[in-house]
Amino acid sequence: MSVSAAATQVGSLLTDQARTVLETTSDGVFILDRDWRFTYLNAAAERFLGRGPGELPGLNIWDEFPLAVEQKFGSEYHRAVRTGVAVTFDESYAPLDTTFEVRAFPDHNGLVVFFRDVNDDRRLRRQQEAHAQLTRAILDSLPAHTAVLDSGGTITSTNMPWDAFGAAAGLDAASWSTGVNYLQVCQRAADAGDRDAAAVIMGLKEVAGGARASFSYDYECSTPDAERWFAVHAVPLLDHEGVIVSHTDITSRVLSERRLRHQAHHDDLTGLPNRRRLLQILAEAMTGQDDATGVAVLLVDLDGFKNVNDSLGHDVGDALLRDVATRLSAVACESDVVARVGGDEFVLVAPDCDGDAATALADRIRASLAKPFDIASMHLPTAASIGIALSRVTGGRPEDLLRDADVAMYTAKARGRDRSQVFSPALGESAHDRLALAAGLRMAVTRGELFLHYQPIICLDSGAVCEVEALMRWNHPERGLLFPGSFIELAEETGVIVPISRWLLAEALRQVAQWSRQGLEVAVAVNIAAQHLSLGTLFDDVSEALGVAQVRPEQLIIELTETDVARDPERSAAQLCALRELGVRVAMDDFGSGYSSLGQLASLPVDVIKIDRSLVKDLGTISAATDVARTIISAVTQIADSLGMATVAEGIETAEQRAAVTELGCTNAQGFLFARPMTAHDLVTSLPLTGTSPSAHAAGGPSC
Numbered sequence: 001m002s003v004s005a006a007a008t009q010v011g012s013l014l015t016d017q018a019r020t021v022l023e024t025t026s027d028g029v030f031i032l033d034r035d036w037r038f039t040y041l042n043a044a045a046e047r048f049l050g051r052g053p054g055e056l057p058g059l060n061i062w063d064e065f066p067l068a069v070e071q072k073f074g075s076e077y078h079r080a081v082r083t084g085v086a087v088t089f090d091e092s093y094a095p096l097d098t099t100f101e102v103r104a105f106p107d108h109n110g111l112v113v114f115f116r117d118v119n120d121d122r123r124l125r126r127q128q129e130a131h132a133q134l135t136r137a138i139l140d141s142l143p144a145h146t147a148v149l150d151s152g153g154t155i156t157s158t159n160m161p162w163d164a165f166g167a168a169a170g171l172d173a174a175s176w177s178t179g180v181n182y183l184q185v186c187q188r189a190a191d192a193g194d195r196d197a198a199a200v201i202m203g204l205k206e207v208a209g210g211a212r213a214s215f216s217y218d219y220e221c222s223t224p225d226a227e228r229w230f231a232v233h234a235v236p237l238l239d240h241e242g243v244i245v246s247h248t249d250i251t252s253r254v255l256s257e258r259r260l261r262h263q264a265h266h267d268d269l270t271g272l273p274n275r276r277r278l279l280q281i282l283a284e285a286m287t288g289q290d291d292a293t294g295v296a297v298l299l300v301d302l303d304g305f306k307n308v309n310d311s312l313g314h315d316v317g318d319a320l321l322r323d324v325a326t327r328l329s330a331v332a333c334e335s336d337v338v339a340r341v342g343g344d345e346f347v348l349v350a351p352d353c354d355g356d357a358a359t360a361l362a363d364r365i366r367a368s369l370a371k372p373f374d375i376a377s378m379h380l381p382t383a384a385s386i387g388i389a390l391s392r393v394t395g396g397r398p399e400d401l402l403r404d405a406d407v408a409m410y411t412a413k414a415r416g417r418d419r420s421q422v423f424s425p426a427l428g429e430s431a432h433d434r435l436a437l438a439a440g441l442r443m444a445v446t447r448g449e450l451f452l453h454y455q456p457i458i459c460l461d462s463g464a465v466c467e468v469e470a471l472m473r474w475n476h477p478e479r480g481l482l483f484p485g486s487f488i489e490l491a492e493e494t495g496v497i498v499p500i501s502r503w504l505l506a507e508a509l510r511q512v513a514q515w516s517r518q519g520l521e522v523a524v525a526v527n528i529a530a531q532h533l534s535l536g537t538l539f540d541d542v543s544e545a546l547g548v549a550q551v552r553p554e555q556l557i558i559e560l561t562e563t564d565v566a567r568d569p570e571r572s573a574a575q576l577c578a579l580r581e582l583g584v585r586v587a588m589d590d591f592g593s594g595y596s597s598l599g600q601l602a603s604l605p606v607d608v609i610k611i612d613r614s615l616v617k618d619l620g621t622i623s624a625a626t627d628v629a630r631t632i633i634s635a636v637t638q639i640a641d642s643l644g645m646a647t648v649a650e651g652i653e654t655a656e657q658r659a660a661v662t663e664l665g666c667t668n669a670q671g672f673l674f675a676r677p678m679t680a681h682d683l684v685t686s687l688p689l690t691g692t693s694p695s696a697h698a699a700g701g702p703s704c
């Protein structure tokens with residue numbers, strides 16, 4: 001009998017039932033006889049060992065797989081046969097490039113061996129471990145504290161930031177870590193009234209149930225010590241067997257958004273609501289107003305604030321605005337709102353406030369602002385013009401209330417400043433008139449409606465006319481003769497002042513040339529607006545006008561106010577110096593009317609100081625104000641004298657005033673006492689013009 005036939009005989013000892021079982025199992029099974037020959041292999045065994053059906057039965061295992069003898073296969077099979085005890089081991093077999101898990105059972109016929117390829121299992125396990133490690137590394141690397149929940153809401157794992165957050169917040173691990181039901185924690189907070197917690201529960205349940213792909217929600221988690229916000233974000237696990245919930249600290253984002261929102265609605269300098277926010281506040285106040293009384297809007301505009309800014313600098317101006325904001329807030333009631341809507345414009349919104357109450361409030365504001373402000377070692381008095389608009393009168397939208405308050409405020413300014421004015425429909429019409437006036441002014445030059453009056457300036461020593469000041473007049477087609485007080489400011493606001501100013505130069509010099517031809521040599525002083533100076537063309541315009549009129553530069557005096565020069569000192573100084581080098585004189589007009597600085601007098605590039613009427617008007621009377629005025633005038637004349645400048649006392653109406661300014665050292669004077677402004681014709685006929693040479697006044701002031 002052949003070896004293979006004998007082996008087959010041993011294999012045939014298996015019952016059909018056992019054979020069927022063995023053929024269907026996925027494990028490899030083979031049986032060896034006591035001479036190590038295969039007597040049976042199931043199909044899986046032949047496949048694992050890489051042999052065809054029926055190829056191995058009858059053959060010796062060590063002949064067929066010689067390397068295996070030296071491995072556990074050799075040693076363990078022999079041990080099993082020798083001891084009669086089953087063995088179990090794992091061993092790889094290089095020629096087959098695989099690893100087997102082996103169980104061998106000895107019996108008196110030989111050895112029954114069960115084995116299976118465990119390469120795939122191991123690979124799978126290794127993959128699973130690597131996957132788990134990767135997942136954990138990703139979880140831990142997330143800055144947000146994150147937990148994985150099962151579908152019932154129980155925390156199955158957490159990342160390191162989660163644990164760190166819990167520890168930092170002093171949370172008990174038992175209420176915070178793996179095993180705790182996250183939804184139940186939220187539910188307890190929701191039961192205590194936390195609406196955010198209720199929203200989070202709903203969102204998480206929807207994600208877990210597949211109703212939505214993700215859920216995000218921002219919530220506040222502030223403590224008395226610190227404000228904090230978090231964004232909770234939930235996504236389902238891939239198998240929908242749970243949810244990943246992360247909590248990102250968004251405190252800095254929320255705070256910066258808040259800051260931006262605040263900045264968009266508030267004024268940087270004072271921290272008060274700005275115009276945009278004011279309109280919202282007004283809309284809310286108008287909705288909730290008591291119809292019987294209504295809302296009052298008080299527009300507070302500081303008088304002469306530009307002077308403070310120009311003369312004392314922007315730092316002082318800013319400090320003043322901040323202090324004004326504080327005082328206005330102190331005057332306001334709790335239900336009132338104070339806002340800043342422009343440079344020196346503040347608005348106070350007073351709900352349930354009628355006209356009388358608003359006027360009383362405006363009086364309190366003015367009284368509060370009248371107390372001097374202590375800024376940079378100075379006591380600055382401040383006044384304000386206040387326009388009041390009432391929702392009962394204006395009705396309409398918040399913008400309409402502000403517009404009417406603006407009209408009322410302008411009226412208060414026009415009526416002399418430092419007062420309040422309640423808006424009425426009649427005022428609205430006059431604002432309309434103002435616009436019409438501005439339009440007319442634009443055409444006044446071309447229509448020949450402007451003309452000049454001339455007022456003599458007297459030399460106090462001799463009583464002779466030494467020069468004349470040109471003062472503009474407007475022959476309005478409907479309103480008749482208008483004085484500069486009613487249109488110069490409007491001309492400056494609307495920019496018409498520059499063409500008007502050029503006309504003024506040409507006309508004044510044309511007149512001087514005509515007087516020269518009549519044998520009268522007189523210099524003319526013209527008032528130049530700040531805008532003309534800022535434009536930078538003053539020197540060219542003056543040179544051109546002198547050339548066209550054929551007038552010598554010495555016959556022209558340019559008058560500017562101190563604040564005009566202070567607006568842009570360097571640019572002004574350059575132009576004024578160039579004019580003075582040409583021979584034109586420069587006069588500082590209205591000195592003492594604003595925040596004039598005696599200290600700065602010496603550095604002004606001017607030849608003449610004109611002392612304002614406000615300092616002169618009390619001279620000749622006995623009062624404390626007179627003493628102050630005398631001291632100031634005396635200081636100005638002394639400084640001017642030492643610098644070789646002339647001084648003109650403005651607004652002299654009485655002989656006492658004339659005597660006083662003469663005694664105080666003024667060189668020249670101007671005022672109704674000597675002559676009122678008059679036409680060029682009247683001037684020639686009524687006054688004993690002496691033909692004073694302009695060179696009688698040596699040019700003084702700091703040289704350029």
Ligand code: C2E
Binds near residue numbers: 471488528
């Ligand atoms: P100002 O340059 O200080 O001119 C003097 C003003 O005082 C003139 O007023 C004059 O009529 C007035 N006045 C003169 N003596 C007396 C007096 O004894 N008592 C009183 N109460 N007033 C006196 P006016 O003509 O109404 O001009 C007012 C201001 O308008 C001028 O003040 C000047 O700042 C400005 N202005 C006048 N003409 C022009 C101009 O052509 N261009 C520019 N930009 N401004 C001008």
Ligand code: MG
Binds near residue numbers: 527
């Ligand atoms: Mg003047």
Ligand code: MG
Binds near residue numbers: 589590610612650
């Ligand atoms: Mg003046």
